Amino acid sequence: MRYDCSVAALPEKQEADIVINEIKIENFRGFSSLELKDLKRVNLIVGHNNSGKTSLLEGILLLSEPNRSADLPEMFRAKQGDADTRFYRWLFHDGMAGQFTELSCTAGNVKHRVYLSSSSHRLLLSNPEARQKWSLHRDEQRFQVFEEGKWAPLTCRAIPVQHRDASTLVSLVGNANRKREGEETLQAIAAYIDPRIRKVRVDPGKDGNQVIVDIGLSELVPISQAGQGVYRLVSILAEIIGEQPKVVLIDEVENGLHHSVHEQVWAGLAETAEKLDVQIFATTHSHECLLAAHKAFAKRKHYDFGVIQLFRVESGIQGRVLDKEHIEAAIAGDIELR
Numbered sequence: 001m002r003y004d005c006s007v008a009a010l011p012e013k014q015e016a017d018i019v020i021n022e023i024k025i026e027n028f029r030g031f032s033s034l035e036l037k038d039l040k041r042v043n044l045i046v047g048h049n050n051s052g053k054t055s056l057l058e059g060i061l062l063l064s065e066p067n068r069s070a071d072l073p074e075m076f077r078a079k080q081g082d083a084d085t086r087f088y089r090w091l092f093h094d095g096m097a098g099q100f101t102e103l104s105c106t107a108g109n110v111k112h113r114v115y116l117s118s119s120s121h122r123l124l125l126s127n128p129e130a131r132q133k134w135s136l137h138r139d140e141q142r143f144q145v146f147e148e149g150k151w152a153p154l155t156c157r158a159i160p161v162q163h164r165d166a167s168t169l170v171s172l173v174g175n176a177n178r179k180r181e182g183e184e185t186l187q188a189i190a191a192y193i194d195p196r197i198r199k200v201r202v203d204p205g206k207d208g209n210q211v212i213v214d215i216g217l218s219e220l221v222p223i224s225q226a227g228q229g230v231y232r233l234v235s236i237l238a239e240i241i242g243e244q245p246k247v248v249l250i251d252e253v254e255n256g257l258h259h260s261v262h263e264q265v266w267a268g269l270a271e272t273a274e275k276l277d278v279q280i281f282a283t284t285h286s287h288e289c290l291l292a293a294h295k296a297f298a299k300r301k302h303y304d305f306g307v308i309q310l311f312r313v314e315s316g317i318q319g320r321v322l323d324k325e326h327i328e329a330a331i332a333g334d335i336e337l338r
Contacts, residue, residue, distance in 0.1 A: 018108040019279040020154070020247070023063070026102040027093040028116075029055040032316045039321060040306035042273050044253075044293055045283045047310035052317045053283040056310065057158070057249045058091075060281055063105045064156035064247045066114050075158050076251050091116055107154075154246040154279075157239055161252040164235045169223070170209045172235060174202050175242030182241050189237055189272060193264040194230055200238075232256035233265060240272055248273075250282040254289040262292030270296055274304070281308075294327050 019041055025034040030052045045053045054076045062069060073087040092101055100117035164172065177183040183200075190197045190213075199214035200223075212220040213230065223231055232255060240248055257265055273280050284290060290307065297305040307322040307330070322330060 018110075020060075020063070020105045020107050022106045023060070024102075024104045025056075025059055028059055028101045028103060029091060029093065030317045031055065031059075032093050034317065034319050036308060036319055036321050038306065038323065039308075041278075041304040042270060042280045042293075042297070043282070043306050043308050043321075044290060045281060045308045045310065046290060047319075048312070049285075051310040051312055052319075053310060054251060056308070056319075057251060057281060057283065059103050060247065060249060061156055061158060062114050063103050063112060064154040067153075068156070071158075076160055155243070156247040156249065157243050157245040158249045159236055159239060159251065161255050163228070163231060163256065166210065166224075169211050169231075169235050169238070170202055172238040172242055173200060173211050174209075176238040177202070177242075179242060179244070185241050185272075186234070186237055189268040190230075190234055192271075193233060193261060193268050194226075197226070197230065200234060228256040229258055229261060233268075237268065237272065240276065240278055244276060245278060248278055248280045250280065252284060253282040254284050254286045259286070259288040259292070262286075262289050263296050266293040266296035267299075270300060270305070274302075290327075291331060294324075294331060298324075 019039070021037070021039050023034075023036045023039065025031045027033075030050075034052075034056075045056060047053055057076060058072055061072065061075070077087075100115055103114040103116075105112055173186070175182075176186050177200075179185075187197070187200050190200055194215075196215040197213055198216065199220065201212050201214075201220060203210050203212045203220070211223040211234070213223050213226050213234075214220045215226055223234060236250065236253075253265075254262060269280060272278065293305060297303050303324045305324070305327075307327050308319060309322060310317055310319045312318075
């Protein structure tokens with residue numbers, strides 16, 4: 001029997017969704033001032049080490065779900081000492097007290113702002129109609145969230161560079177398989193990327209639940225035996241399908257994936273993002289990953305992909321969003337991706 005490994009098993013998208021199209025950051029971490037416009041459904045963040053890629057992911061999480069600020073210290077970084085002392089004060093640009101941080105974004109015609117200030121700092125808001133929705137005190141710092149217009153929090157999932165452990169992967173795959181058409185969706189996208197994969201299941205074995213996959217052998221094998229690339233890929237797809245977030249943050253998306261499968265991975269992520277109404281922000285250090293993403297989106301009907309380039313200048317970290325034309329110029333060497 002011929003196995004169909006296309007992505008046609010994905011449910012049809014019912015209606016267009018609103019994505020974040022603009023982000024502004026003032027005095028947050030390494031950013032004194034940053035403005036990113038014309039963001040796409042899938043965005044790849046590039047830049048040298050210490051150019052603010054992870055910091056941008058943290059800012060997007062605060063904008064999407066500010067009530068999850070307590071999750072930030074260990075979300076993308078190794079835990080170091082007391083969070084109030086070693087983490088939260090450094091959310092301010094250069095760790096300077098007495099100033100405030102402002103994060104804002106627009107989605108459609110709705111604007112959303114998040115303020116972070118020290119207890120001694122008095123906020124003077126430009127919009128007197130802005131309504132405070134939430135506040136959190138941590139030591140001498142205060143998170144304040146103000147709403148302009150009707151804003152619904154965007155559920156957000158953060159996928160760190162480290163592989164999910166076995167028990168977490170079991171939970172993710174189980175959640176995905178319980179969704180309507182979730183099992184078929186997960187298997188179809190995984191097979192599209194790696195044609196060996198025919199099934200992805202949770203096996204209640206004597207040694208506890210384990211994720212197993214059908215790769216054409218006499219029996220299903222533990223997913224760890226199918227390679228680190230398959231392990232990483234299935235964990236990302238299962239998290240998106242099972243949790244159905246509106247925003248997904250992926251740190252070092254290429255981690256554990258051989259460059260030869262990057263294009264297929266991006267094809268699967270592109271289809272998942274479009275059909276499940278998910279906006280993706282991913283970081284990479286790999287030029288091959290960037291090239292593969294461009295190739296995958298160039299084959300699609302809509303090129304809904306952008307590159308966020310972050311770079312350091314004398315005044316601090318700056319950034320810009322590259323569209324298809326500028327991405328092609330960068331790949332050709334006409335634009336430097338510093």
